[in-house]
Amino acid sequence: MAVVGVLALQVLRRLGVKGVEIRKPEQLESVASLIIPGGESTTMAKLAEYHNLFPALRDFVKTGKPVWGTCAGLIFLANKAVGQKTGGQELVGGLDCTVHRNYFGSQIQSFEAEIPAPELVSKEGGPETFRGVFIRAPAVLDVGPGVEVLAEYPVPSTNVLFSSSAVQIQEENPVPEKKVIVAVKQGNLLGTAFHPELTADPRWHTYFLRMTVEAATSSNTIDAGTSSSIVPAGGTDLIIDEKRRIDLPIFQ
Numbered sequence: 001m002a003v004v005g006v007l008a009l010q011v012l013r014r015l016g017v018k019g020v021e022i023r024k025p026e027q028l029e030s031v032a033s034l035i036i037p038g039g040e041s042t043t044m045a046k047l048a049e050y051h052n053l054f055p056a057l058r059d060f061v062k063t064g065k066p067v068w069g070t071c072a073g074l075i076f077l078a079n080k081a082v083g084q085k086t087g088g089q090e091l092v093g094g095l096d097c098t099v100h101r102n103y104f105g106s107q108i109q110s111f112e113a114e115i116p117a118p119e120l121v122s123k124e125g126g127p128e129t130f131r132g133v134f135i136r137a138p139a140v141l142d143v144g145p146g147v148e149v150l151a152e153y154p155v156p157s158t159n160v161l162f163s164s165s166a167v168q169i170q171e172e173n174p175v176p177e178k179k180v181i182v183a184v185k186q187g188n189l190l191g192t193a194f195h196p197e198l199t200a201d202p203r204w205h206t207y208f209l210r211m212t213v214e215a216a217t218s219s220n221t222i223d224a225g226t227s228s229s230i231v232p233a234g235g236t237d238l239i240i241d242e243k244r245r246i247d248l249p250i251f252q
């Protein structure tokens with residue numbers, strides 16, 4: 001869990017953005033947006049409970065400031081999760097969708113795939129697809145009306161998935177390719193089932209930074225002034241104000 005958080009911080013650093021680790025509820029008051037990274041959602045929930053972070057995290061979501069949940073973070077953000085350990089786990093909620101915690105199976109069924117994401121490409125440019133790294137990954141089973149689907153993984157019909165997942169494919173009776181939702185957006189909430197910080201492609205990060213800048217600008221928390229620009233791989237400039245640098249915290 002910590003490793004993923006550190007990797008995520010490295011991507012932000014590469015992009016010239018300051019990330020801070022959130023360990024106490026009051027730290028959430030001074031940040032413009034929040035990334036809830038991957039890990040193991042049951043353990044993360046226990047830690048969040050122990051540090052009394054759930055009420056502050058829910059309040060943060062309600063402020064409308066951008067929150068990005070990736071992998072276990074996506075599970076955290078979902079209104080509903082299935083496939084949980086006995087006794088379930090507390091969720092932050094806010095993202096109107098149902099996720100399956102281990103949709104693609106166990107650790108050894110982790111995989112990588114090229115996935116199209118038209119909305120990401122329209123904002124960040126670059127190749128039509130991104131490389132999705134799925135590690136014991138969740139998937140979104142259904143979404144509410146206000147949720148935009150940003151990426152779907154066309155599960156190859158030869159793939160035999162985890163027996164208790166929503167899709168079961170028997171070899172003697174192959175079903176046609178099924179599209180599984182792996183990235184969603186609802187207002188300022190972003191959810192991804194994969195690990196973008198494990199690839200060299202910064203576009204999901206710059207996409208979220210753009211959301212952060214836009215939200216901060218519209219709520220007038222950024223002064224006009226000297227600004228530097230981040231040029232993501234896609235080529236589109238992302239303007240980040242240098243005077244009041246945006247803190248992008250990693251909750252882990």
Ligand SMILES: NC(=O)CC[C@H](N)C(=O)O
Nearest residue numbers: 038039040041071072101
């Ligand atoms: N890579 C991940 O974050 C895996 C998440 C894991 N399936 C969970 O339940 O938390």
